[in-house]
Amino acid sequence: MKFSIITALVATTTTVTALPFSGYLSKRSNVTAAAFNTSTNNDLEPSYSKPFAMFQPKVLITSMFEPEAAVWLEGLDFIHNMTLPGLSPLYPDLHCTSNYSICQVTTGEGEINAAATIASLTLNPLFDFSKTYVLIAGIAGGEPNYTTTGSVTFSKYTIQVANEYQIDSKELVGDQKNWTTGYFAYGTDNQDDYPANVYGTEVFELNENLLDRAIELAKTATLDNGTNVTSTFRKLYKEKKGSSLPQVEKCDGVTSDTYFTGNIMGDYFDKFAKLMTNGSATYCATAQEDNASLEAFVRADKFGLADYERIIVMRTISDFARPPASLSNDTWAFFTKSEQDGFAPAIANIFNAGLPIVTDILSKWDTVYKNGHYKADNYVGDIYGTLGGTPDFGKPDFEVA
Template structure:
């Protein structure tokens, strides 16, 4: 660490004690001589291009201070911060496991105080042309783990099923799951998402000639009118799946599941791989009073369509089509995101230090953070998956070790 040198013996001694218990020995000396970083804003990237768009910008220097995070991604081991420590950035790695592990390591690290930090997830995503267009910017109230279901091959499903995905504990695609894991849905601060979207609307978004040409193909279907429109800022919801899917059938399946799992209030808009994992890690940290769950912003920019235009193959849409949206979507993370970051910093003393009150429910399906969820089956004691896995059902339940 190149900055944050402590001049206070008490703080140094305290941090040394904490680090000795939680950090490898080779890190103790460095940590003992450093203050705890307390960011106002933490930008969360998933992979290189999303991170690099924030480096070398005129507003602030995120590479001024580089902090190696124990437990961070092997590919992206450092957290980057401004000299003041007001703004930091982490690259957590792609997919749910990487996201959960990296965010957990960050939240429980003694190197940071995140109790008043705003987390801005800033990544690209696929987009539903029924709701938005490529190169657009979206802010989500809900993150839905759409692939947490039973799965049958499309070739082996009953004739009256439209999909091979069936909610856990259910027996048809239309039934609410009764086998609940707790990560199915996260609801974020709607007031904060709306404020962030309003800030982002002051930006001039990037586009490309290829993206203009490609989205015009979607104008042939009235339901895809939003997909044929120029990029703008939307408030709609994100689906999480480690499976990078493409095509009308899967996209409609996961859109229907988003509607089902949120009791009709969610709007499936974008598809990404990390947000429910990030949400769960931050929720558990919030239960330990390490972060404030009401201070999470989920911003995704649209780098590709989740399904083809009528007449195009799903494989072409995913692999070979010149959609032209990836570079503008990456740039729009910065163009829209910097408006959000600047708004948080400029309004810190007047508004954001104390937090923006949420009028909606916050958290998971269990009500872990308090309050009553406005989604869920409200009765999920019948859990066939757990029964199936129960030790009581195993033939060797009476096995005893030999003395």
């Protein structure tokens, strides 16, 4: 079914159908010029999970809030705005290019918003995401041992670090008085044991072959280095990566609705990320949504609504997650008063580093990406093994909370 027929069908649908479909399709009157050609065909194929789906995007770009979305909406030629049930009240539209090959959604910030948006989107009957490549592309705080402001990170693991017990550290006594934080894992009574019970969202592992391809392509991009202010603040760090110009890094992200900062929290969550992945994770980026989005995609994949192996998590670094040594005596002032000037290059590098993989998917769809050339050799999925296989993290048994 060619795009011209799809357009006719959509017109018919929006004419004869009452809500929710009547508000799906609207067009912007001030479309900006596309950064590259998006005129590839988007022929429909039979879908087992959604036999009446009208659109089969090749790429879904997932942003979390307006600045992350704006860089794509300004850079690509998104023609269609579709208001879909279940998307964020702040960001109710799915944006798509003329032939629906590329679509972009903004989830809203935080774990609940991300999960609700992705779940609603993958369940929408008009869209078949079973072969869609997903680029989760947002900003994050960064660890100076591995990143600097403007750096681009790609994750193999994402770890939900704040899903634990917590006691205010000022109330700890006895042996626990030596703890650096009041966090400890569920079902345990200390900070060294793996959780005795889990919720299933603690760790997600992604397709390393696709990850490596995205990194290879991102390294061809010219990154935004920021301003003199950005450079001056970087030089406060003794860590080599922290004081250098931004680069593309393969390291892992943590998810927490708590926006944490500082050496104590950073050291603890680094330790917890390693604990949860049996020493495999290299924590370098802080985020608020990734585990929630990935959980929604796992559930969608379970019923053929998405392909979890086709997800890439990319975070660019907008600020440091801990202070330089010269400011470590006042973390509050570092967090609230310091001029890091990393936001603008981080936003710019979402597009700079993300565009090459988007372009590659479109230009090599039939020969490479359509049938999943970069299929995973590693385990992919959650801690339960929901999508099959045996997780290479965790422990042999635990209680399901």
